[in-house]
Amino acid sequence: MDIVPDVDHPLIDDHVVPDVIDSPSSPTKTVQTPTILSRLHLIDEEQKFSAELSTYINEKWTLKDAGFNYNLAAIFGSQSTGKSTLLNRLFGTSFDVMSESARRQTTKGIWISQGKDMKVLIMDVEGTDGRERGEDQDFERKSALFSVATSEVLIVNLWEHQVGLYNGANMGLLKTVFEVNLQLFGGNRGKEKTLLLFVIRDHVGATPLANLSNTLKADLERIWHGLSKPEGLEDCKITDYFDFMFTTLAHKLLQPEKFESDVDQLRLRFTNPSDPNYVFQPQYSRRVPADGLHFYAGGIWDKIMTNKDLDLPTQQELLAQYRCDEIANTAFAIFQDTIKEFRQPIESGNIVEDLGPKMQEIRGVAMKSFDKDASRYHAEVYKRKRSDMLTKANTMLEAYFLGQLKNLHKKAVNMFSANLQQALRTEGSEFSVVVNSSKKEVLDYFLQGAKAIKLEETEWSYDEELYQLEQGLKDFATAQREKELNKMLNNLEKHLRKELDEPVGLALNNPGPGMWGRVITIYQRTVEDGEQLLHKKARTFDLNQDEQGELLINLRRQAWVLMTKKVQEESVDGMMLLKLRNRFEEKFRYDEHGLPRVWKPDDDIDTPFRKARDELVPLFAKINTLDPAKGEKFELEPTEDFDFDQSLKVLSETRQQEITTKFKRESDAFYLEAKRSVVATQAKVPYWVGVALIVLGWNEFLAVITNPLYLMVAAMVGVPMVAMWYLDMLGLVETIAWKVYDQGYKLAMDKLKETMDKRETEKPQPQRQPQQYPPRYDSISKDEGDIELSSLDKKSQ
Numbered sequence: 001m002d003i004v005p006d007v008d009h010p011l012i013d014d015h016v017v018p019d020v021i022d023s024p025s026s027p028t029k030t031v032q033t034p035t036i037l038s039r040l041h042l043i044d045e046e047q048k049f050s051a052e053l054s055t056y057i058n059e060k061w062t063l064k065d066a067g068f069n070y071n072l073a074a075i076f077g078s079q080s081t082g083k084s085t086l087l088n089r090l091f092g093t094s095f096d097v098m099s100e101s102a103r104r105q106t107t108k109g110i111w112i113s114q115g116k117d118m119k120v121l122i123m124d125v126e127g128t129d130g131r132e133r134g135e136d137q138d139f140e141r142k143s144a145l146f147s148v149a150t151s152e153v154l155i156v157n158l159w160e161h162q163v164g165l166y167n168g169a170n171m172g173l174l175k176t177v178f179e180v181n182l183q184l185f186g187g188n189r190g191k192e193k194t195l196l197l198f199v200i201r202d203h204v205g206a207t208p209l210a211n212l213s214n215t216l217k218a219d220l221e222r223i224w225h226g227l228s229k230p231e232g233l234e235d236c237k238i239t240d241y242f243d244f245m246f247t248t249l250a251h252k253l254l255q256p257e258k259f260e261s262d263v264d265q266l267r268l269r270f271t272n273p274s275d276p277n278y279v280f281q282p283q284y285s286r287r288v289p290a291d292g293l294h295f296y297a298g299g300i301w302d303k304i305m306t307n308k309d310l311d312l313p314t315q316q317e318l319l320a321q322y323r324c325d326e327i328a329n330t331a332f333a334i335f336q337d338t339i340k341e342f343r344q345p346i347e348s349g350n351i352v353e354d355l356g357p358k359m360q361e362i363r364g365v366a367m368k369s370f371d372k373d374a375s376r377y378h379a380e381v382y383k384r385k386r387s388d389m390l391t392k393a394n395t396m397l398e399a400y401f402l403g404q405l406k407n408l409h410k411k412a413v414n415m416f417s418a419n420l421q422q423a424l425r426t427e428g429s430e431f432s433v434v435v436n437s438s439k440k441e442v443l444d445y446f447l448q449g450a451k452a453i454k455l456e457e458t459e460w461s462y463d464e465e466l467y468q469l470e471q472g473l474k475d476f477a478t479a480q481r482e483k484e485l486n487k488m489l490n491n492l493e494k495h496l497r498k499e500l501d502e503p504v505g506l507a508l509n510n511p512g513p514g515m516w517g518r519v520i521t522i523y524q525r526t527v528e529d530g531e532q533l534l535h536k537k538a539r540t541f542d543l544n545q546d547e548q549g550e551l552l553i554n555l556r557r558q559a560w561v562l563m564t565k566k567v568q569e570e571s572v573d574g575m576m577l578l579k580l581r582n583r584f585e586e587k588f589r590y591d592e593h594g595l596p597r598v599w600k601p602d603d604d605i606d607t608p609f610r611k612a613r614d615e616l617v618p619l620f621a622k623i624n625t626l627d628p629a630k631g632e633k634f635e636l637e638p639t640e641d642f643d644f645d646q647s648l649k650v651l652s653e654t655r656q657q658e659i660t661t662k663f664k665r666e667s668d669a670f671y672l673e674a675k676r677s678v679v680a681t682q683a684k685v686p687y688w689v690g691v692a693l694i695v696l697g698w699n700e701f702l703a704v705i706t707n708p709l710y711l712m713v714a715a716m717v718g719v720p721m722v723a724m725w726y727l728d729m730l731g732l733v734e735t736i737a738w739k740v741y742d743q744g745y746k747l748a749m750d751k752l753k754e755t756m757d758k759r760e761t762e763k764p765q766p767q768r769q770p771q772q773y774p775p776r777y778d779s780i781s782k783d784e785g786d787i788e789l790s791s792l793d794k795k796s797q
């Protein structure tokens, strides 16, 4: 291989470590070549665009964050005209250079490299009229299109002797350049220009540069005129699209020193912005940031290869979209990562302090990062993507906003509840006042918190949450009021019960004509107390007139129900009998001084007995609602579940009868006792009866005491009788005797019936007659008490 790297120029540092050149597709490359800067085979011989450009820009070259602060130039020219040699000298690159003796094409496709210590990218384009490719002008056109679309400056390299050769290879190339330029930038007439820098090589000095440049200009004009221009651009001038510069370089071999100094001079045009001939003027910029070059250049090459119209504005928009998306994604990933620290506390129901400023800051950082890189791209696309990113960030932050709102809502309700509880525990606090002040306090708290987290440039609203909160507080206050009111009513009920129970019980234990009057008075007094209490509480609970009226009605009804309940309790059978007995005893058995009454023969026992026995039960039959204070009856409005008239009934007819019957049995004993005491009083025998009895019965007496048999019988019957009389047990004996008699009678009747039935069955069956029993038989079914009473009745009569 005769190809050697052209490393003997002044820009190359001696200390640079040799490296392997990464140009696998080049057949002419050397294996161990000292290289200065990594170069990239951007478009290889197969016309494939390298996927490595991005890596080179970001990692191997120092252009990652260059943005627009870099330049791109390309070199054109016939094959083997020293293009690579020139580039290596000018920019310290390491493009392959043909050896002096071999004279064959070295550069295939397009190579790209960064200039040493400068933010310049150089493309070394395959030589035109390449022998290797024969007459195929296809790649030539494609590479021209690509270079013009991407580069600010095109260096046109030609030998001095080529100048004026209008039909030479260079002119063909220039025609191509002009054509593609019109295709690409036709619409940008006068706005976007490309600089064509003609470098005339091997200038020996015989023809001055001015002459050479004039010749070239004339040729260029001729080419321009010969072009078929697109519609509407027929009269356009070459200078509308191109600026021209011309320079010469001495013969490298014949005038090496002059050659070197010419190269040094020429380098200044690329490196020194203050040089009058500085080439990288802003008007030539393609406005493609370094980090988007791979996408932009790759897209252009794709379009060229697929033979589609190369619409550069669209390409720039595509680039902008792609890059803005990339930048937005990177910025958003960081944003997402930062913001997520708030998720957990918010989801756990906590309120994050300073969430608003923190969210603002995090969003600001993300947007700033996006702006920094994306603002370089197509303005419209950038604006659109910025808006998209802002929306996306806001959407994410809105979840935090809503979460925090929810937590603020919850906390506000808790605060409200605590305030109410606290106030209700405080003596004398008024419910409505506490509700209003608490509501204001918590709504202020919520609004303050909500405002603090609403970010600028958002449509976020907390109105709905605020409305919900207001409703929630209202409902809570209503429920709380209801609860407290119920509590108060329960207490009131207890109070009523306490007020009613004992006094009503006492009144009923003292039955008599004024009994119901006393009960009604107790009821009225209790209701009055309750009403006063209710009036007091009405203010606390902010009760309106209707509510107060309803509560008062309820209070009266409730008190009435409690009172009637107590009456019912007091009028159960046992209690009734007790009351009746006490009252009866009080009236019948004791006199007005509370002493036991001794009935005399002249006393009317029957009337007070009947009065005491019969007047009380009807008294308890129904509540008499006559109010003694007002002298009129009162009544309560009945409702669906409250029947006032029904509530007045204490004892039904049946119960009255039952109680009367039961009581009769008890009271009859007292009546009999009274009667007996009268009989006992009446049974006093006069003295003369005793004297007459002794005189008349003296003989019988002597007969008895003288006859041992009579004496013995008399002693056996008389002594127990006297003893029982003395012990007042004659009644018992009589009862037993009657029982014995009854049993005997019953047995005798059963026996008789049995005998009769037996005879009847033995006889032919006559028509059966209903059985007739003596009246005494019916009385057998009566209970013991009846037997006792009937026997006593008999005795008393």
Ligand SMILES: Nc1nc2c(ncn2[C@@H]2O[C@H](COP(=O)(O)OP(=O)(O)OP(=O)(O)O)[C@@H](O)[C@H]2O)c(=O)[nH]1
Pocket: 078, 079, 080, 081, 082, 083, 084, 085, 086, 096, 097, 098, 099, 100, 101, 104, 105, 106, 107, 126, 127, 201, 202, 250, 251, 252, 253
């Ligand atoms: N006469 C002369 N020869 C030069 C000059 N510069 C370079 N050469 C020689 O020309 C030959 C070709 O040089 P390259 O730099 O490879 O030329 P090229 O245009 O890059 O070649 P291709 O890439 O193959 O088109 C080499 O042998 C160089 O030494 C110059 O200024 N004058």
